[in-house]
Amino acid sequence: MIWSSLVFLFFLLIISPLSLAIEDRKLESLAQSPTWWRLLHYRHSLLFGKVRSDLDGSGFFLSPNGKTDPIAELKVDLVAFGKNNLYGKQNLTAQCAFPERYRFIKTELGLDILDQLCPKLDEFLNQFDAQSATLVFSSAYPHNPGSMFGHTFLRINKKSKVKNQKQDILDFGISFAAVVGDNDNGFYFAWAGTTGGYPGKFSVLPYYVKVNEYSNSESRDIWEYDLNLNSEETNRLLRHIWELDNNSYFDYFFLDENCSFQILALLEVAKPQWNLTSGFFHVIPAETVKRVVQSQGAVLNIKFRPSLRKKMFQLYDSLTDDEKGRFKDISQGMREPTAQDSASVLDSVVTFETYEKQKNEGHLSEEGKSILGSSLLRRSLISNQESRRLVPISEMTRPDLSHHSNRLALGAGFNEFHGGQGQSNRFEELGFRFAYHDILNSDLGFTPFTAIEFPGLVLRYYSQEKSLELERLQLLSITNLSPLSLLEKHFSWKADLKLENPKDYSCLNCHVAHGDGALGLATNLVSEANIAYILFGGQLEVSESFKNGYRLGPQAEIAMILSPWIKYKLRMSSNVVWDLFQSDRQEKFYAFRVDQSYSFNQEWELRLESFYLLHSSVPSRDDSEFKIILNKYF
Secondary structure, eight states: OHHHHHHHHHIIIIIHHHHHHHHHHHHHHHHTSHHHHHHHTEEEOTTTOOEEESBOOGGGOSSTTTTTOHHHHHHHHHHHTTSOOEETTTTEEHHHHSHHHHHHHHHHHTOOOOOOOOHHHHHHHHTTOEEEEEEEEEOOOTTSGGGTTOEEEEEEEESSSOSSGGGGGGSEEEEEEEOOOTTOOHHHHHHHHHHTOEEEEEEEEEHHHHHIIIIIISOOOEEEEEEOOOHHHHHHHHHHHHHHHHHOOEEEOSSSSSHHHHHHHHHHHHOTTOOOSTTOSSOOHHHHHHHHHTSTTOEEEEEEEOOHHHHHHHHHHTSOHHHHHHHHHHHTTSSOOOTTSOHHHHHHHHHHHHHHHHHTTTOOOHHHHHHHHHHHHHHHTOOOOOOOOOOOOOOTTOGGGSOOSOEEEEEEEEEEEOSSSOEEEEEEEEEEEEEEEOTTSOOTTSOTTEEEEEEEEEEEEETTTTEEEEEEEEEEEEEEOOEEOSSOOOOEEEEEEEEEOOGGGOOSSOOEEEEEEEEEEEEEESEEEEEEEEEEEEEEEEOTTSTTSEEEEEEEEEEEEEOSSTTEEEEEEEEEEEOSSOTTSOSEEEEEEEEEEEEOSSSEEEEEEEEEEEESSOGGGOEEEEEEEEEEEO
């Protein structure tokens, strides 16, 4: 009896505390594991390094301190999974409300606990019949600035479907987006999206709905990246979506915690060895696609789904000159289709009218309905048609081939200001741009002849004067040069907002707040790689350097952009700008530019830029500048 009592006392004093210590260490280790952090979306804050979850809805955390304390959340969850308390908007037990969190904890700790039945969860998972997942990128939509960066979402591939692209539309797509009010105006939309004023939620829709929205209605190419995820890993992702959607939400931020970032976060849950979300200055959809592609073994296959617009141009460009004339006559209502019209002509007309219908949200004019109906009827009478070789569709919009969005620029050059002194100035430049793409960049991976930049900074050092000056602070610049054609007619336009040095003032350290906008027309020259355009608009500049504190006037620009090969661009432009209210200044001045760029790869680019300013009233004061710039993209 004495010995047995001593053994029992030894267990209480030594073994039991030791076991508890081991258990605590195991829990602490599990709470600091990458998978647990990804399931709870923990991150260290940039400013103070404190732990905090990106989730903003309180229902996701069972511990009062769960948003900032991984170990406290883990301990409370352990207790909750053995009880029947109800959580979330569907009033589910902890096991059913947080199925992926429960699966992870039970597996890692080897818990001997009975799994509860979760019929609602099973119904959710069964609709997907998940075999694998595909990352989908829809290219930029240039006629809507809010969509000029593109968009990413997931497609969940069914086990039971026939494995070919035509059956892919029967799968489900999963998107993350801001929940926007129906009556929100553009200014509030921009403000709330930048400051996290909208909640972000996941949505599940049939893939054909997404294809119709992006590829047909908005004429956006779709790129599909089949991911190296098996059935269990894909279901792991789906279980996590279930627990997110039922218990919480994210505040939506356009620049970082956006659609693409949250898709990457889901993929990290599905495949813990993938490190996809760290190290972003800001999150741009194309950059997230690159991050996935560059993860070894993450992408198995890449597919291209061209937009309805691309298919329309392909059919038209494949016609002979005579057939193009027939297409024009029918599509413009000049005559009815006849037996002499080939299937190719009729297919082009039908696709054109379908495109017009999709572009106008399902509506066609009465004339358009008549043309579409008569063309379909005539086409149905042609049983066999000799196969014709179609011209290839451009695949230039593939996002993982594009240059990176951040830019560091090193430049050097000289300018000559003739404001009565005839001075020549040598300078060096340092510039940085966060995003995204300008008109001189290679169009590989982008919609050609579109650009959006913000924000950017250029500092210039004049070695002779030993003076460091702000050359330009770019706030926002958007350009959309849409070439006119028989099939499509859009205005070209641009808008620019910046703080800069006005070269026509022949001043090294003068600065103006500058805003301008212009509208006009563009057309292709010889090929789709070249355009000419003319824009008319106005500009407003505010500065204490002006007699009235501002200057205001119209402007006109005529230019061409040539790209004889994809790595090289040449832009030649001439501008005339009027100054309406400055009696002490010239009435107008002329600016001529010749800019060239050569893209070595996704990371490096070389530019030569030159301009000449011709003053209307004092020709002897004409100014000029030349510089060479090396750009590093990352």
